[in-house]
Amino acid sequence: MPYVLPLTHPVLETVGVTVRLSGLTILDDVSIGVPRGSVTGLIGPNGAGKTTVFNVMTGFLAPDEGMVRYEGRRLKHVRTHRLTSMGIARTLQGVGLFPALTVEENVMLGGSSHVRSGIVADALAMPWADAGQRRLRERAREVMEEFGVLEDAQRRPSELPYPVQKRVALARALVSDPKVILLDEPAGGIDSGDMADLARIISSWVPQRTVLLVEHHMELVMNVCDLIWVLDAGKVIAGGSPELVRNDPAVIAAYLGEEDAH
Ligand SMILES: Nc1ncnc2c1ncn2[C@@H]1O[C@H](COP(=O)(O)OP(=O)(O)OP(=O)(O)O)[C@@H](O)[C@H]1O
Ligand SMILES: [Mg+2]
Incomplete structure (x- = not known):
């Protein structure tokens, strides 16, 4: 049984x-x-x-x-x-961040319902400037601050120590307020x-x-x-x-x- x-x-x-x-x-x-x-x-x-x-x-x-x-x-x-x-939000085993994107972009991706699994190109082509994106960027900054990674917003994940990358992954999960x-x-x-x-x-x-x-x-x-x-x-x-x-x-x-x- x-x-x-x-x-x-x-x-x-x-x-x-x-x-x-x-x-x-x-x-x-x-x-x-x-x-x-x-x-x-x-x-x-x-x-x-x-x-x-x-x-x-x-x-x-x-x-x-x-x-x-x-x-x-x-x-x-x-x-x-x-x-x-x-x-619903999840973090992946390891860190699962996109290496070519900045910390800020990675975090913003967690709040974007436009992002389909694996299609990074779509995400990169997104117009970050419209009102929705501006709100998302503000929210991303909030959670980056909460997780102590705001000062790393423009860095790539590989430039950061592993524990900091893990915090970025948490910020990405939280950005959508799940x-x-x-x-x-x-x-x-x-x-x-x-x-x-x-x-x-x-x-x-x-x-x-x-x-x-x-x-x-x-x-x-x-x-x-x-x-x-x-x-x-x-x-x-x-x-x-x-x-x-x-x-x-x-x-x-x-x-x-x-x-x-x-
Ligand atoms: N696509 C796949 N094809 C065949 N076997 C798979 C596949 N994906 C996972 N497995 C096997 O399924 C089992 C469970 O894997 P899973 O990754 O869910 O374990 P886990 O409990 O998360 O392990 P860990 O603690 O190492 O992360 C493992 O034996 C793994 O080898
Ligand atoms: Mg596992």
Whole structure:
């Protein structure tokens, strides 16, 4: 039987999602919910399927079985560029910034519903001067200030230290003022000082926003999450409070030998 934990009114959920790629079952009957106004964690060893869950939830990948529900409605064939207008934003594993664009342009892209996945040329050709773009630029400056990257607005991502690039990626996700934010390993490659800042930032978003956090740093996950789901080899093996999950024998067994788990 799959692991199922009934939740009242999750804002975003997968219902019995199975994904098969290249003949392998990557996700197996995964039902996880993200309660409104919560920070929900999604953890599991490398290759467990966490990023694949994000890809399904954001419509990058259609499940072979099951479905995604957002605000109680089935999400079908979500176009990536529509996510922004639906109130969903995500950060990509790593940094996922466009190297040829400035920090400011990268941040502005997060607020543009015109941007289709991968078509940077369209974005570059956008008339930045019209009223909508001016508002977007103002909003971009606001979030760049909030994330301490305003002074780097005209730099390219590669000129900046990695932790600063990660903050630019967060600013890009926040520029559209999303209701739901999916973060894929936001603490990857950053030190403990930056991690404490990140914990404060994430905690400050709720309950106005809802966060789904994929992260290997257990301390961060245990500190900021209200609810944690655990995936192992494509299956949900546990779900519950940080306390419950931390002491779950199946979770401990799944993490044995995991170098990245802290
Ligand atoms: N396009 C694909 N074709 C075949 N297998 C894939 C494909 N994409 C991902 N996989 C496999 O699916 C599994 C889950 O990958 P996924 O990236 O979702 O894991 P993850 O939990 O995010 O891992 P990590 O912690 O390393 O980021 C892995 O075994 C991966 O090799
Ligand atoms: Mg991943």
